Amino acid sequence: MSQPVGQIRAAVDDFADYAALVLGRSPNTVKGYVSDLGTLTGYADTFDAFTLPTLRAWLADALRAGRSRATLARRTAAARAFSTWAYRQGYIEQDVAARLKAPKVNRPLPNVVRAERATELVEADTADDAHPAEHLRDRAMLELLYATGMRVGELTGLNIADVDLGRGLARVTGKGNKQRVVPFGSEATIALSEWLEFGRAEIAKVDDAMFVGTRGGRIDQRQVRRVVERAGQRAGVADISPHTLRHTAATHMLEGGADLRVVQEMLGHSSLQTTQIYTHVSAQRLKNVYDRAHPRA
Incomplete structure (x- = not known):
């Protein structure tokens, strides 16, 4: 049976509540999750399409578009958290983003005052x-x-x-x-x-x-x-x-x-x-x- 279009988009709202209330994520972090997952729905709008190759394509396109490594790392974190939640909710049969690797981010040295x-x-x-x-x-x-x-x-x-x-x-x-x-x-x-x-x-x-x-x-x-x-x-x-x-x-x-x-x-x-x-x-x-x-x- 095909899954309804917009399934992931609707699930993101429930996930946002979970991230805030259960995981204790800050409002800014939750807002970032929702924004990043919103871009993902252009690649996978149903859980049938929510696969590791799709997630990798999503990140690869962002890299080609000139997105920073910090942005890619943030999107990876959002996808992982959402995937774990969806697996526990029974939406997917396995935690597909568990093997999704975040690009290494070169942290700039912090500014320090003498x-x-x-x-x-x-x-x-x-x-x-x-x-x-x-x-x-x-x-x-x-x-x-x-x-x-x-x-x-x-x-x-x-x-x-x-x-x-x-x-x-x-x-x-x-x-x-x-x-x-x-x-x-x-x-x-x-x-x-x-x-x-x-x-x-x-x-x-x-x-x-x-x-x-x-x-x-x-x-x-x-x-x-x-x-x-x-x-x-x-x-x-x-x-x-x-x-x-x-x-x-x-x-x-x-x-x-x-x-x-x-x-x-x-x-x-x-x-x-x-x-x-x-x-x-x-x-x-x-x-x-x-x-x-x-x-x-």
Whole structure:
């Protein structure tokens, strides 16, 4: 019996719900899945046509069209996740995408700020005309981002109850709603204490959020990015973002002698391979110093 046209297109909506609710994928990841699988329906719109050769042709055409390797890797991940779901749902007799290989992606080395410039950045004034409480908030956010390497979404999701100032620990909810505990040092403790004691009550209209925006609600990621960018401008650091501070924290930890697995735990990486990119950064920085300093370089 032939299968109805549009079968996969309809199934993608159910898969999106599964990815969000069961797998715990972020809204951006789910949106990416739906977009990528939408392009697949031009090749296979029924599960009878959902075969490994079809999937390979789909990726090959994308490669010929000039799509980046990162895009191909993302599409491969979407197809694999969808295939596993479809197999478990009984739509297909075998997980056909299990043997679909993603192209290797050459990860660019992350941008890292030197330690002295990072200090200037977190101590920089972020706005001349802002409410005094916002200056305290911005300093606390910058200190915490650099101290912990947490993601911007993890920072905005922090509640007051998640932060233990006495022990210098923060409970962070990361990707897939996985929680971890990250340490922070004395400078971040001071900045957070001043924000909570002298600043937060001046602008906050919610009880639980650690950081609030100009209107008093929980601060959003766009506001945090603007704060980091302004601090970078004041400190003379170009192309700065919250993720740059994450890269910088990880690299400085490794350069200070931290074990790679400790940094992995701090960043919330599920794979040690993801964390290993920072060892390449440290090695490159060492080589740059060597080239400048050694007489036989």
